[in-house]
Amino acid sequence: MKKLLFFLSLIIIISFPILFTEDKKIQNSFYHWKNTYDLKNTNEKLYIKVLDISFSKKLEYVSTKFNKEPKNSFVPTIYITNETMKKVDYKEIEKLILKQIKRLNTSFEEIQIDCDWSLTSKSNYFNLLQALKKDTNKTISATIRLHQIKYFKKTGVPPVDYGVLMYYNMSDITDFNSKNSILDNSIAKKYHYNFDVYKLKLKLALPLYSQAIWFRDKKPLDIFEGVIKDDFKNHFDKISENIYKVKKSTYFKGRYIYKDDLFRFEDSKYEDLQEAIKDFYSLNVDSFNEIIYYRYSYKNKYNLSQLLKESL
Incomplete structure (x- = not known):
């Protein structure tokens, strides 16, 4: 009897990592970031940019033209410049967003907002996010930059259901001395602070371009x-x-x-993506369940399933 119990215990111990690995399902999805949508036969989960909002002398916007209806449900994603959030009251911006998403001929459960807010636009932007949640009753997600986690006590934590950490565009693209403005893990590591106390579940966004x-x-x-x-x-x-x-x-x-x-x-090198996934997983092991790649047109650049398998 003791031998039987011993072997049963051994099987449980050996099997636990396998069960845990199988239970830890991480989804690969993609951003579609063009002003025209005309994809056919796509099975992947897509975050489709449906609206660009900017401000020059007045509020301006560009709506994505849908030449094809998306095959599957998608997440409408809206890009808003920081200048817009500085200059335009959130109520006017929300009115525009609600008007534009009504034209989408599909049902959706989530809206994602992409805005690199600043200290001067934070209050207006956070009010917008709260209003969208209240008036749409949808899941609201927002993009997050590394510095907004490291310095979250200053930048604030957006009032959304979850955030997407944009793990790219880390250095100044215009600086001749920048090594790789797309993805530089040495720079990213300088911002690996406060993940353990950041009160927002995070998904990961990585570049493929x-x-x-x-x-x-x-x-x-x-x-x-x-x-x-x-x-x-x-x-x-x-x-x-x-x-x-x-x-x-x-x-x-x-x-x-x-x-x-x-x-x-x-x-976006394979080995750099591997390192980024490893680093993010170590920082967010309890909540890491999806990688959103930028963008869909590069989806065949690497075997992404293999990339994930080799990274974890």
Whole structure:
């Protein structure tokens, strides 16, 4: 009898990590971040940008045009500039949002708001989030930046159901000396504070895109998204790990570039994504259940299931 109990106990001990791993289901989903939606036969969970809100001399907005109806339920996502939240009363912004989401010919249970708020816009922005929750009775989520967790006592915690930590765009893209403005884990680690006391469940948003920043005299001129390393095989000299120098004046992606112009190539590298997932998981082991990748058009860049498996 004792031997039987021993073996049963051993089986339970060995099986526990497997049961825990199987129970810990982490979903991969994607942002769709274009002004036109025309995807066919998509089975993935999507966070679709449906509205861009900005402010110049007045409140301005761009609504996403739906040429196709999304196959599955999705999360309408709304981008609002910080300048808008500084200059426009939240009631006017909410009125615009409610009007625009009514035009969506689908049912949804959640609205996500993307705004990098500041101390001067915090009160107005948080009022907007509370009003949306009250008036829609939907799940409300909001994007969070790393600095807004490290310094949450100043920046505040948005009154939403959960947050999405935007684990990219960590350094100044216009600074010639930036290593990789898309994803730099050495910079991210400087903000790994207060996760244990941050009172908001978090999901993780990671980048899949690549880009090149065009410099002249070390001053930024433009950004080319979606470029790959092979684009620099001709007409360029590689002068450092990710810096390329133009050999002679020519056209590049439809733009005329000059001899000696410099390009910094930035990518969402597989090993950097692995490290980011490991770090975030160690900080949020109790609530980590979804990764939202930016963006859908790059979904086949890596085997994301394998990436997740190798990272945890």
